[in-house]
Amino acid sequence: MTKIRIAVQKSGRLNDDSLKILKDCGIAIDNGKDQLKATARNFPLEVFYLRNGDIPQYLRDGVVDIAIIGENVLIEKGEDIAVVEKLNFSKCRVSLAVPKRMDYETVKDFEGKRIATSYPNTVKKFFKSKGVSADLHIINGSVEIAPNIGLADGICDIVSSGSTLFKNNLKEVEIILKSEAVLAVSPEISEERKEILERLQFRIKSVLQARQNKYVLLNAPNDKLERIISILPGMRSPTVLPLAEEGWSSVHTVINRDTFWEVIDELKLAGAEGILVCPIEKMVV
Numbered sequence: 001m002t003k004i005r006i007a008v009q010k011s012g013r014l015n016d017d018s019l020k021i022l023k024d025c026g027i028a029i030d031n032g033k034d035q036l037k038a039t040a041r042n043f044p045l046e047v048f049y050l051r052n053g054d055i056p057q058y059l060r061d062g063v064v065d066i067a068i069i070g071e072n073v074l075i076e077k078g079e080d081i082a083v084v085e086k087l088n089f090s091k092c093r094v095s096l097a098v099p100k101r102m103d104y105e106t107v108k109d110f111e112g113k114r115i116a117t118s119y120p121n122t123v124k125k126f127f128k129s130k131g132v133s134a135d136l137h138i139i140n141g142s143v144e145i146a147p148n149i150g151l152a153d154g155i156c157d158i159v160s161s162g163s164t165l166f167k168n169n170l171k172e173v174e175i176i177l178k179s180e181a182v183l184a185v186s187p188e189i190s191e192e193r194k195e196i197l198e199r200l201q202f203r204i205k206s207v208l209q210a211r212q213n214k215y216v217l218l219n220a221p222n223d224k225l226e227r228i229i230s231i232l233p234g235m236r237s238p239t240v241l242p243l244a245e246e247g248w249s250s251v252h253t254v255i256n257r258d259t260f261w262e263v264i265d266e267l268k269l270a271g272a273e274g275i276l277v278c279p280i281e282k283m284v285v
């Protein structure tokens with residue numbers, strides 16, 4: 001039977017959440033941690049555990065068909081590779097930073113400066129678009145230490161909370177790009193495997209939708225229903241069911257996580273009572 005081959009980071013920031021999303025898609029993988037390859041028990045899928053930084057080349061060569069990878073890595077070394085889904089985890093940015101004490105005004109301040117980075121193509125492209133010429137030092141890790149040991153005047157690296165920059169007396173001065181984990185596809189994928197990809201993507205979308213929403217149940221006196229329903233976003237319109245108690249109804253709906261608390265506050269003000277909030281397992285839209 002044909003299987004789709006997916007690359008997942010072997011260890012590091014993406015590993016746990018990548019395996020979690022496959023699990024939430026109902027895919028069971030026997031996961032010996034030291035294995036480099038594993039087969040799903042209930043879906044035509046093989047998992048290859050690889051270094052994030054090596055994945056663009058494996059996709060390009062068609063050694064794997066799809067991958068869960070940091071978008072920033074694709075921008076750095078896989079611009080020819082298509083992204084089919086943003087996965088909403090491992091969110092970060094690739095930024096330029098300089099020592100706190102430096103008076104930084106514009107990107108022109110990088111002219112002629114030494115920049116340490118693991119993302120040379122990204123930095124080069126950014127500087128080129130701004131007409132700046134700088135001297136790049138490519139290092140693979142602990143980039144933030146470079147200015148403190150006199151190796152560079154500034155750096156370009158991943159920033160999330162900013163605490164690594166803070167600890168190293170650096171300040172973020174330019175955001176070059178924003179990144180999150182994505183599902184990427186090999187240009188070499190076969191038609192047969194594309195069909196498996198479509199099935200997988202359908203499940204992933206349902207999982208992402210479910211994670212983004214909550215199921216809400218509430219009780220309301222009938223004379224307040226109209227106002228309450230006008231507040232609710234919902235998939236179509238809310239379900240309204242009569243309660244055993246005369247003059248009262250139960251309202252069921254779905255609310256997006258981003259606006260959740262604001263909507264709940266409004267519902268309470270409008271007279272909603274006994275509000276229950278439940279996680280959604282899958283949401284097929």
Ligand SMILES: Nc1ncnc2c1ncn2[C@@H]1O[C@H](COP(=O)(O)OP(=O)(O)OP(=O)(O)O)[C@@H](O)[C@H]1O
Pocket residue numbers: 009010011012013014050051052053054069070071072073090091092158159160161179180181
């Ligand atoms: N601090 C962070 N917060 C959020 N996401 C991050 C952070 N650091 C890295 N990432 C994202 O996770 C990806 C993997 O980072 P990680 O540090 O685990 O591996 P790596 O050293 O880039 O890759 P490799 O697997 O090749 O060793 C990055 O490419 C980026 O997309």
Ligand SMILES: O=P(O)(O)OC[C@H]1O[C@H](OP(=O)(O)OP(=O)(O)O)[C@H](O)[C@@H]1O
Pocket residue numbers: 013141142144157158159160161162163164165
């Ligand atoms: O803004 P922050 O929340 O501090 O995150 C940013 C740091 O996280 C990443 O390093 P990581 O911890 O993955 O270590 P690594 O350099 O060994 O990959 C990245 O390279 C930064 O150093």
Ligand SMILES: [Mg+2]
Pocket residue numbers: none
């Ligand atoms: Mg890292």
